[in-house]
Amino acid sequence: MYETSTLKQKIKLFLIILIPILITQIGMYAMNFFDTIMAGQAGAEDLAGVAIGSNVWLPIFTGLNGIMLAISPIVAQLKGAKQDSDIPVAVKQGAYLAAVIAIFIGVAGFFLIDPVLSLMDITDEVTYIAKYYLITLGVGIIPLFVFNIYRSFIDALGYTRISMIIILLTLPTNILFNYVFIFGKFGFPALGGIGAGLATALTYWVSFIIAIIILQKVQPFRHYRIFSNWIRPSLKAWGEQLKIGIPIGFAIFFETSIFAAVTFFMTAYDTYTIAAHQAAINFASLLYMMPLSIAFTLTIAVGFETGANRHRDARTYSYLGILIAVAMSVLAGGILYIFDDAVARLYSSNPNVIELTKNFIFFAIWFQLSDAVGAPIQGILRGYRDVNITLVMAFVSYWVIGLPSGWLLANYTVLGPYGYWMSLIIGLTAGAITLYGRMFLLQRKNIRLSHMKKTSRH
Numbered sequence: 033m034y035e036t037s038t039l040k041q042k043i044k045l046f047l048i049i050l051i052p053i054l055i056t057q058i059g060m061y062a063m064n065f066f067d068t069i070m071a072g073q074a075g076a077e078d079l080a081g082v083a084i085g086s087n088v089w090l091p092i093f094t095g096l097n098g099i100m101l102a103i104s105p106i107v108a109q110l111k112g113a114k115q116d117s118d119i120p121v122a123v124k125q126g127a128y129l130a131a132v133i134a135i136f137i138g139v140a141g142f143f144l145i146d147p148v149l150s151l152m153d154i155t156d157e158v159t160y161i162a163k164y165y166l167i168t169l170g171v172g173i174i175p176l177f178v179f180n181i182y183r184s185f186i187d188a189l190g191y192t193r194i195s196m197i198i199i200l201l202t203l204p205t206n207i208l209f210n211y212v213f214i215f216g217k218f219g220f221p222a223l224g225g226i227g228a229g230l231a232t233a234l235t236y237w238v239s240f241i242i243a244i245i246i247l248q249k250v251q252p253f254r255h256y257r258i259f260s261n262w263i264r265p266s267l268k269a270w271g272e273q274l275k276i277g278i279p280i281g282f283a284i285f286f287e288t289s290i291f292a293a294v295t296f297f298m299t300a301y302d303t304y305t306i307a308a309h310q311a312a313i314n315f316a317s318l319l320y321m322m323p324l325s326i327a328f329t330l331t332i333a334v335g336f337e338t339g340a341n342r343h344r345d346a347r348t349y350s351y352l353g354i355l356i357a358v359a360m361s362v363l364a365g366g367i368l369y370i371f372d373d374a375v376a377r378l379y380s381s382n383p384n385v386i387e388l389t390k391n392f393i394f395f396a397i398w399f400q401l402s403d404a405v406g407a408p409i410q411g412i413l414r415g416y417r418d419v420n421i422t423l424v425m426a427f428v429s430y431w432v433i434g435l436p437s438g439w440l441l442a443n444y445t446v447l448g449p450y451g452y453w454m455s456l457i458i459g460l461t462a463g464a465i466t467l468y469g470r471m472f473l474l475q476r477k478n479i480r481l482s483h484m485k486k487t488s489r490h
Contacts, residue, residue: 034190035340039348045190046352049332052196053187054325059199061321063206067232070210071225078214078225080154081161085229087292088148089166093176094288096137098281100130100180102273104328105335105417107188112339120256123185125269130177132265138170165229172233175240182243186253188332194250198242206235279419283410283426290430290459294438294452301449308388309449311379316396319364323357323403327411334415343478346415350471353408361404365397395453402460409467418474425466434459 036042064086072079103126110119145166149159183195209231216222223230247253291313298309330353337346368375376389413422438455441447447454 035342036345039352042345042348042352046329046333046349046356049187049190049192050325050329050356052192052194053328054321056192056196056199057321057325057328058318059196059203061318062203063232063235066207066210067228070207070214071228074214074222074224074227077155077157078161078228080158081225082165082228084149084152084154084158084162085165085169085225088162089169091285091289091292092137095281095285096133096177097180098279098284099133099274099277100126100177100184101280101331101414102126102277103181103184104188104331105276105414106273107185108332108335108415109339109417111189112336112342114340116256119185120258120261121263121269122273123181123256123258124263125266126181126185126273127178128265129270129273130181131174134174134177138173141166141170161225164226168226168229169233171230172236176236179236179240179243182240182247182258185258186243186246187328188335189252190332190336191253192329192332194246198239198246201242202235202239205238206231209234276414276417276419279423280414283419283423286423286426286430287463290435290456293435294456297439297442297452298449304382304384305388305449307380307382307385308376308392311376311385311389312392312396314379315375315393316400319361319368319396319400320403320407322360322364323400323407326353326357327407327414329353330408330411331414334412335417338416338478341482343475343482347475347479350408350412350475353412354405357404357408358401361401365401368393368397391450392453395450395457399453399457399460402457402464406460406464406467409464409471412471413467413474416474416478418470421470422467425470426463429463429466430459433462 034045036045067082067086068079071082103122106122106126107119110116110122145163149162152159154162183198186192186194210228212218212220213223213227213230214225215227244259247256247258295309295313298306330349333349333353334346337343337349372390372393373386375393376386379389380386410422413419434455436455437458438452440451441454442449442451445451
């Protein structure tokens with residue numbers, strides 16, 4: 033990141049940071065895609081086991097990853113304030129905390145995995161695959177969490193293309209490991225769906241090792257001496273990160289978990305409806321990579337400008353990001369509306385599933401418009417380190433307003449299963465409106481205080 037003075041410079045810098053983040057997010061999405069596709073080639077039970085294991089793991093990971101994401105605004109604000117000497121300390125303490133959380137999750141998971149899986153109405157074979165998929169995945173939890181600290185540090189400095197390169201290097205590695213361990217190649221046993229967990233864990237280790245090499249050997253990261261002058265773990269530093277990270281994590285969890293809840297309610301309908309719902313959600317998840325990437329970019333840009341007390345510049349970046357997200361969302365919505373049949377046929381050849389998927393896609397067009405406003409504003413507020421009210425707003429919007437209204441629409445109107453998708457639209461829209469109100473008031477307050485300070489100096 034560096035200071036800019038014109039809108040043209042801001043747009044250029046914003047895109048330089050955004051595009052690698054977007055490619056990185058699509059690459060991470062592709063890893064999950066290939067895990068699912070390749071496990072499915074091994075057998076229906078393997079696919080089911082991997083799907084259940086992923087559904088258990090992903091909400092936990094996305095929530096806890098909020099704690100790792102807290103490093104991004106911390107480092108961005110320190111960089112903006114020209115307090116570079118404090119950055120290595122924050123990163124080192126973040127790595128310690130990430131390792132401790134990973135160990136805690138690993139131990140807790142070891143004792144809870146059987147009780148959790150026993151709650152599900154699945155066959156013994158699928159239970160076995162899901163259990164050992166999660167256990168093998170656990171081998172990579174520590175490097176995954178610490179890598180995310182290092183990635184947030186790299187991104188916060190504005191070098192998002194480095195993270196992109198790491199993910200692009202590890203994507204073919206993940207596919208190769210899947211090929212070897214799922215199907216039993218080069219003398220290794222065929223582990224089926226369990227092999228997908230092992231492949232993912234080894235990929236986490238590869239990402240972690242590449243990140244260490246880059247931080248140790250490449251400038252400007254080498255300058256920060258992340259692996260020199262070791263310091264003791266500090267509960268005070270952990271507290272600062274947790275103060276920001278826990279609300280971020282819960283806000284992300286509340287948003288992602290409403291999709292899991294909708295999927296749960298969908299099990300009340302026939303197989304065709306469930307399949308169509310899953311297909312539409314899967315494609316909508318791909319579209320979400322754009323506003324999510326813009327949110328990460330805004331956290332970096334707004335954090336940097338806020339750290340330097342350039343609050344008008346922070347506001348300019350905010351509206352620039354929102355406008356780009358909305359424009360891309362409108363474009364994506366138009367493409368979806370025109371090519372809905374082609375998209376539906378990517379997932380199924382069954383005429384019933386195709387028709388139902390097209391209906392769900394129509395609703396997806398509208399809720400991704402709400403996401404185009406809500407997701408970037410969450411990134412903006414993270415840049416300001418304003419996370420506690422965001423947490424409350426997320427809970428109320430998604431779980432107090434959104435999901436109950438969807439249940440009512442699904443059970444007491446002719447909408448049926450589409451009522452639950454209306455809950456996504458209602459929840460995301462309520463979230464976008466309330467978050468915008470919070471952002472507007474916060475920015476107005478910051479600019480006013482900044483102006484008063486400048487006036488008092490003169």
